[in-house]
Amino acid sequence: MLPPIAKSQTFRQPMKIMNSTLVFFSFFLLSLFCLSALAETSQASDGSTILFTTMGSSTFEFDIFTLPTSRRPPSPSDEHRLTDGKSINFNGHLASPSPALISLLPNTSGIQPQDKSLLHLIYVTERDGAPTLHYDVVHGDNKGTRVQVPLLSEQQSGMSVNSMKDTPVVTNEHLVYVSTHENSGKPMASWAAVYSTELRTKATQQRLTPPGIADFSPAVSPSGNWTAVASYGEKGWSIVSKELSTDIYVFLTRDGTQRVKVVEQGGWPRWTDESTLYFHRKSDDGWISVYRAVLPKTGPVSTKTVTVQRVTPAGLHAFTPATSPNNNDFIAVATRRPESEIRHVELFDLKKNEFVELTRLLSPKSHHFNPFLSPDSSRVGYHTCRGDKTGRTNPHNLLQKLKTTSEDLSLFRFDGAFPSLSPEGDRFAFVTFTGVFVVNQDASGLRQILPNIGFGTVWDPVRRGIVYTSSDPSLNLTVPGLVGTHKINILAVNVDARNPSAAVKKLTTGGQNNAFPWPSPDGKRIVFRSDRSGTKNLYIMDAEKGEAGGLFRLTNGNWNDTIATWSPDNNWIVFASNREYIGTLLMDLYVVHPDGTGLRKVAQNLTGGVSMHPMFSPDSKRIVFTTTYAAISAEPIGNPKFNVASSEIFTVNLDGSDFMRLTHNSVEDGPPLWFPKIKATGDVAWPKRFGASCAFEDFKSQNTTVKMNKRSLMCPSQ
Ligand SMILES: *[C@@H]1O[C@H](CO)[C@@H](O)[C@H](O)[C@H]1NC(C)=O
Ligand SMILES: *[C@@H]1O[C@H](CO)[C@@H](O)[C@H](O)[C@H]1NC(C)=O
Ligand SMILES: *[C@@H]1O[C@H](CO)[C@@H](O)[C@H](O)[C@H]1NC(C)=O
Ligand SMILES: *[C@@H]1O[C@H](CO)[C@@H](O)[C@H](O)[C@H]1NC(C)=O
Ligand SMILES: *[C@@H]1O[C@H](CO)[C@@H](O)[C@H](O)[C@H]1NC(C)=O
Ligand SMILES: *[C@@H]1O[C@H](CO)[C@@H](O)[C@H](O)[C@H]1NC(C)=O
Secondary structure (H helix, E strand, O other), X not given: OOOOOOOOOOOOOOOOOOHHHHHHHHHHHHHOOOOOXXXXXXXXXXXXXXXXXEOOHHHOXXXXXXXXXXXXXXXXXXXXXXXXXXXXXXXXXXXXXXXXXXOOOOHHHOOOXXXXXXXXXXXXXEEOOEEEEEEEEEEOOOOOOOEEEEOOXXXXXXXXXXOOEEEXXXXXXXXXXXXXXXXXXXXXOOOXXXXXXXXXXXXXXXXXXXXOOOEEEEEXXXXXXXXXXXXXXXXOOOOOOOOOOOEEEEXXXXXXXXXXXXXXXXXXXXXEEOOEEEEEEEOXXXXXXXXXXXXXXXXXXXXXXXXXXXXXXXXXEEEEEEOOOOOOOEEEEEEEOOOXXXXXXXXXXXXXXXXXXXXXXXXXXXXXXXXXXXXXXXXXXXXXXXXXXXXOXXXXXXXXXXXXXXXXXXXXXXXXXXXXXXXXXXXXXXXXXXXXXXXEOOOOOOEEEEOOOOOOEEEOOOXXXXXXXXXXXXXXXXXXXXXXXXXXXXXEEEOOOOOHHHOEEEOOOOOOEEEEEEEOOOOOEEEEEEOOOOOOEEEEEEOOXXXXXXXXXXXXXXXXXXXXXXXXXXXXXXXXXXXXXXXXXXXXXXXXXXXXXXXXXXXHHHOOOEEEEEEEOOOOOEEEEXXXXXXXXXXXXXXXXXXOOOOEEEEEEOOOOOOEEXXXXXXXXXXXXXXXXXXXXXXXXXXXXXXXXXXXXXXXXXXXXXXXXXXXXXXXXX
């Protein structure tokens, strides 16, 4: 989420704004949410629109770059961008040009496979909002022509089933990768599994991961015979899983058989030969380090017969190792040094046991992610923010259209939190950590209406220009631990007033924490959550007189009820509650009639995770919400902002049937809003470029990851 009034930053100057606040706040923001009701307007029969936010994604401007490994120290002219400078490009892999790989190139490309100046890059690229896999042949200095081909057929790449593709590698004949297109069939279990597809035919799509199991970060041995993965195995993922708690398994690349656990507590496996793996693990001394596992050449392979040795020393975090076949001289790693807030790529000299810094010497203030080595070890690749220097000309989008599998539904990412569409359909209200804003549908006319962050925005369905939110001038989100206990009141703001922040009406007077207002479809009443009884329950008050006009207590119990929204047909209020898990962060969805009767859980099989931010479809028949139902989709440490929980957007019928997953990615998708069809049919860009590129904060060095984890767990019970 981008602060629309932030000053533009220059190349490789990631935002310094509010350092610790940023992560805290943005997660916080997303974990809270609610939004608009549009009863009086179009019960559109021509489809509807869901808007949502993906944490930080509007500022993700990743490209894949390379450096030679022999230039120590490197100079700026050694670094070359390999990808297009437009899409979000990440998680690269440099392949040997096998005949099967070359066969994918158009005959007219004139590529000579033996041409050593060419790089064969396999990577993930996000276009149309969907991560898919590409193969580019490009000169090492990015001069001359580039040949680009998609690696999967239309169907496999997620055009017909929404899904995410990640971490591709190739063997002589096959592409091996992660995909999330198959439902794990179990609540709170990841859909990520490893598949292989024949390069030449793109025909088969063989699942190598057993049913009901999730695998991440596949690596193929130099012969292609074995694949190693990080996996939670049978025990599965849990919302309280630590950030690095996978194990490493090895199986036959051919068909997934002979699967065996080789390392307890390890992730990101990478081979140097048929029996040696490097991986990362959190050491007992608190540092994330790279380790080496040697598998026995004969006899049974198990965690008991595999020898494990620490490779990188205490004193800094070293993770996401990269290797190349038979290179026993060095590996590449990402590091977090204690004196730095930035993630950098370094080599680690295995002979001298010392680090060789690379990217910090070139762009000290940019994060560099997920290194990889060329097969001959001469180059190291990674992804980083492309920045101004290399084509940062495209403005951020206010609205980014995503492909959907249904004609009736359009899906957009919104560049801000809690977006709400006015009943007239002409403008949005939304929130950033610098305040509450209103903007026209075409991204023009941006105006700040409150100087403080608000918890939700929602337009009055009847009275023009009235936006409800919850906020307070004393709100200070830089103070951790106060989330959910802050003093906040329900406010009605006339956004058409000359000075809206002076035209604020405070509707609540009792309780400390009154949040997430939502008007009834006739605009007469407002449902909200309040801690006035000591715990958070739902209340209804008059929309004009506020609490002074009387209060109806909708729910009552010693637990947390929150984020209630009203159905456009006035029959139901849907909300999130931890009533089955008192004292925990777990939340399920419930519905109740506005008179307090008919309370029931929406879906029994949603139990056991965090489901939040529910909102009705315009026809009141379905509910869109965020949930951890599909767990995580990648090893978190390979992501920017890896400390955050991983909610995705789902829809479900009011009776709990027909679950549908709408979003697939490995970062947090935030509060969704469901409206009648909006005017936009494609991306809508902000009128000018502003805001920082790649404006997010990485995890804190030493011991902070743990704190972050706790903090992110704290948030969902808002
Ligand atoms: C490209 O070459 C292959 C094999 O050499 C051939 O089968 C195919 O027809 C050619 N395609 C085009 C478009 O020339
Ligand atoms: C890989 O598997 C093939 C077929 O089973 C076998 O012939 C070959 O020796 C194996 N290569 C290595 C390096 O283990
Ligand atoms: C918020 O709290 C922090 C830490 O206590 C303090 O440094 C900062 O000045 C406060 N900001 C505001 C706007 O009160
Ligand atoms: C309500 O949520 C808070 C966190 O915001 C949590 O500390 C508390 O235990 C929850 N209360 C109950 C009764 O579950
Ligand atoms: C959950 O249960 C409902 C009702 O039995 C069913 O329609 C729905 O498909 C189930 N969802 C999943 C994801 O298992
Ligand atoms: C990190 O945690 C370890 C063990 O919990 C402790 O010994 C060490 O002092 C901590 N380091 C810092 C920098 O807080």
